[in-house]
Amino acid sequence: MLSAWFPLVLAIAVLAAIPFGLKWLQRRFGVGVVGGAVSAKVISAVAVGPHQRVVTVEVGPPDARVWLTLGVTAQNITCLHTSAAGSGSADAAHAPDPSAIQV
Template identity: 50%
Template sequence: MTQTLLVVVLFVGAMAMLPWLVRRLQQRQGAAGTAAAGASRVLSAVAVGPHQRVVTVEVGPEHARTLLVLGVTAQNVSCLHTMPVSSAQGSGSPVSAGDLPHQPSSFAQEIAAAVGGPGKTPHG
């Protein structure tokens, strides 16, 4: 009976130590993953609605950086556009909004140009 009681006590002790062990392993993996996460950088985030954002992220190794424009909602993330950093800027330094190839002066002007010029509306 003493031997059975000892096995039960060891089993209960092992079960009590299990959450601590799992947390410890997760912390070690988190520290190892931090070095890889340094390869990406959020350059900008613009709210376009209560739960929607357009986020520009720079990813990839130093010699082949890529810009991703992502549409982010509570349910998913969609890639809207990709562009190599070298085509946006000659050096490997971060890209600012002024360095992007086509920079419309305002959203209203961009819509007007898409519709057919200033003063025209889509329905008339």
Template identity: 45%
Template sequence: MNTSTSLLPLLWFLAILALIPLALWLLKRTPLGGASTGGQMRLIAQLPIAPNQRLVTVEVGQGDDRRWLVLGVTGSQINTLHVMPPQPESAGGVGQQSFAQMLGARLRGDQRAP
């Protein structure tokens, strides 16, 4: 048996193994692989509550249909806690508390929190 014909299957095997990471890399960067959401959703803020729990604010939709969703996220489920219109990005300015600050004050029992 010729050694070049016996190496041919091994070379094909190595070529396929080399193409797997390349295919995964390309898939991750194409819309087919979910790389592009088309601007339909973006993360606004998140607040860790416990090792397995957090509050997340996401913006969904476009144009006049945009909404902010406040979600309670655990290891096993996601619950919508509140739906509100989008807030200006500068809402955390001077004299205004961020959502995380207000929630922290409420959890500590500070009655001065609005």
């Protein structure tokens, strides 16, 4: 009786091991990674309610970074605004150059 169940149990074990094997191969060989330097960085996060936030993140390759302002809730994420990463805030753009200040 045990010998009749063995092929079925073995097949289920092999099927269950496939996702773990694929994940290991992905980490081992870097499959699916587009450029190692591509990353996301959280610039700011402001809570506007118990389960709502406005989050600004910097994403993209190093030569073309973009800031995304996202509305984040428990159900979804909405892109509210997009700008170039170098633009910064209005205060930073109009701030005087510290090296130009005379003492």
